[in-house]
Amino acid sequence: MSTVATTEALGGERSQQRTLRIWIGLLGAGVAVGLAAWVYQLANGLAATNMRNPMMWGLYITLFMYFVGLSAGGLIVASAGRLFGAARFKPVVRIAVIEATVAVMIAALLLIPDIGRPDRAWHLLRYAHVTSPLIWDLTIVTVYFLISATYVWVYTRADLAARGSRLALGTGTSAAELRRDDRLKGILAAVGLPAAILLHSITAWIFGLQIARGFWYSAIMAPLFIASALVSGTALMILLALVVRKTGKVSFKDDLVRYLGGMLAVFLAVEAFLVFSEMLTAAYPGAGFEADPAWRLLTGPYAGFFWFEVAAGLVVPFVLLAVPRLRANPRWVVAACVLAVVGILIHRVNIVLNGLSYATVPYPPGVSIGTAQPVGQTSFAVSYFYHPALIEYLVAGGVICFGALVFTLLARKLPLREGAHAAASASPAPAREAGMSGENSSG
């Protein structure tokens, strides 16, 4: 597979351009549909969704924490790689930091359709209430986004300058400036790693500090969120790196895929251990505040989700990545990554569904649903079956399409290959078309 980049000929280039145009067109259509769906939701209120009082958070919040988690890959590879000196990550660092920036942006955008009064979002600044984990989270999401975006710029700056791009913001490629880059990368790594850990912990605390919810109120939530973020973030990063390699924008050997796969195996093992520890502790008493929701998850109506998460999301990918012979084959690594990415999504679904779908005061008739029901149907529910409405899928899909669009454009326009500036600093290359890639043929 590593030869794909070198055999990419001009004919392939043309069909690739066409594929890219179709892809961008599809994403654009997705964004348009999502926007239209959001306008519909604004006009009808959140009644247009399937969320109700007995299940007040749904797809948007689930995907919010999922995308917060997906942003982990970037800063872990960039920061940990830098701090602990893993130079082998170099070819994928830029993809990783772009992934982090885009994922955290998607997460933040997903909060907008979730709130009932987006027109009052400015209240979050005007009346910020410091004891609310939501305020902590918005702060760290903003900080993390800025760090990631800075990362992207610092890593690509010299190559942009060599191209003569305005995105270099007037910086050049002198030896002193390259040395400053190196210093900046060190500082960013030192700030980025704790910021990443805080980001996942604080997102966990939105759930983990709720004394009303037996399934959430646990000190393991923060470590668990860090672990699941590492699993999904790393898996997505491997997938994105392989996709981008197909286009010839980067090149790396399969050995790196094998190495990243090994890392993912470790993350999966940690995640599996934490899930096991959480479930055992909660379920062991057999009944009560923690045990009731745990047993509902193990044997209740949503048990299928949990066992899917365990089998397809943890065990199978771990085996695929732990066996050296399988890990050496990128196809198996890809399969494991896809399973891990889906598995963590289901893990997030389980957290929200199981935490919220059962009334905390479990007596009939239960919590009032919140919208007028047809005659003959109850207005109350002790447990409420939630599945996202079409409008929720469309709005969330629109946000994700927008993120994918931003990622595609960034990956397309930014120099992902390192080292151009090393030569450029010796003999400045003639300024090529600003902000345009055009280096595929040199692969």
Added chain:
Amino acid sequence: MSDRVSPIDALSPVSRAYGEIAPVSADPRWGMVVDQERCIGCWSCCVICKSENDVPLGMWWNRIDTVGEALDTPRLVNGELEMHWMPLACQHCENPACTKVCPVDATYLREDGVVMQDPQRCIGCRFCQVACPYGVRVFNWGRPDRPTDFDTGMVAPRPVGTMEKCTFCVHRLAEGQVPSCVWSCPTQARIFGDLNDPDSRVSRLIRERGGEQLLEERGTDPRVFYLPPRRKRGLEP
């Protein structure tokens, strides 16, 4: 709110005297006692709450849970059928879980112990609803659906996309009147008063009959106390 004539002024002196909160200390801390021995599960309090506060269809600030198999259906305990009711509305906690998590301080604890909600500040994130252990907060999911074409309540209706909940009828408290659920209860199962006054009826009942807080172990310290039914109403299965 201000353009409305207070219906309390229109009450007959007898009704007015019936709803009077008295006596009250200089620094009242409002609380409620719910006598489950007396409650007959008639939902009068829930219905008057809806009209008093103009709560739209599908939403209830106040409800009556059945401690039993299903709504108004007993359950089998040790070979005997057993059932009682648990009227449930905001517990007006001393240590509320909801106020802490609100990102914009739209829900807050008043000096007199009432947990209030500011519908003009609320952004509709529903974090308070997630945090509340009692499931008594209700959200305006869509445009309000009402059986009448006009507002019926004694308070202003809340905008779409915001949270609302029981306020202990603050508008009535200001007039020295008990909340409408207390006023309307046909069996006087709800008693309202000042918890800061050790001689008030609520304080005495809590002391003498062992008032219990719902989900006491959560540490929210509710200001609503339940007096458990004293005898089991056993019926042959």
